[in-house]
Amino acid sequence: EAQVTQNPRYLITVTGKKLTVTCSQNMNHEYMSWYRQDPGLGLRQIYYSMNVEVTDKGDVPEGYKVSRKEKRNFPLILESPSPNQTSLYFCASNPLGTGNNEQFFGPGTRLTVL
Amino acid sequence: AQSVTQLDSHVSVSEGTPVLLRCNYSSSYSPSLFWYVQHPNKGLQLLLKYTSAATLVKGINGFEAEFKKSETSFHLTKPSAHMSDAAEYFCVVSDRYSGYSTLTFGKGTMLLVSP
Numbered sequence: 001e002a003q004v005t006q007n008p009r010y011l012i013t014v015t016g017k018k019l020t021v022t023c024s025q026n027m028n029h030e031y032m033s034w035y036r037q038d039p040g041l042g043l044r045q046i047y048y049s050m051n052v053e054v055t056d057k058g059d060v061p062e063g064y065k066v067s068r069k070e071k072r073n074f075p076l077i078l079e080s081p082s083p084n085q086t087s088l089y090f091c092a093s094n095p096l097g098t099g100n101n102e103q104f105f106g107p108g109t110r111l112t113v114l
Numbered sequence: 115a116q117s118v119t120q121l122d123s124h125v126s127v128s129e130g131t132p133v134l135l136r137c138n139y140s141s142s143y144s145p146s147l148f149w150y151v152q153h154p155n156k157g158l159q160l161l162l163k164y165t166s167a168a169t170l171v172k173g174i175n176g177f178e179a180e181f182k183k184s185e186t187s188f189h190l191t192k193p194s195a196h197m198s199d200a201a202e203y204f205c206v207v208s209d210r211y212s213g214y215s216t217l218t219f220g221k222g223t224m225l226l227v228s229p
Contacts, residue, residue, distance in 0.1 A: 033217070040123075042204055042219040043158075058216055090157065102148075103217070105157040 002027045004106035006091050012112045013081055021076045021109050023091030031094045032074040036087040049074055081113040116141040118207045120220035128228050133192040135223045137205035147188045148206040149179055164188065200227045
């Protein structure tokens, strides 16, 4: 089944404890992206990648890192999480090396930072 | 820079009546526009997209939207609401200036459908 998977789906952690949220797609898509969703703010793009080893900042990159060592995986890394990073996170992919196409979204990861 | 404004945070309709969700965008560079729907505790699903072809775009579940360049609008409509349409809807813009690499989401419109 073609899909975007994220792990974990739910995570409660404490300030300063490094964490990684994984994202994997099995559709051989070139473009992958991370968003955070907060009430009243919609989704905001954190980072995106148009291909392997090509990543760039979105609208809200501060406090996050990403890597794209292989086409299928695009992990989101929080080196030192803070409470303002409590949010719902979505990973997405699409087949083109661009955002100009339907995004296929993962199921979301709900992160709470205490 | 691209931006999008969803004019209503909440819209309430009765089942069987028309739906109108309003979206205005700002972009000077051949925008692509999308509508996504998010049902409670679910991920996002594409309803429809405009990418410089026909200005009237038909999507899934009876939704459609019209790209009006002169009004910089991309409103979403449906002739008759169904209870299952209750969800949050997001208007999204991407444009050639960014190489269509970044997407900007509106803040969302919650559609409430009453019996």
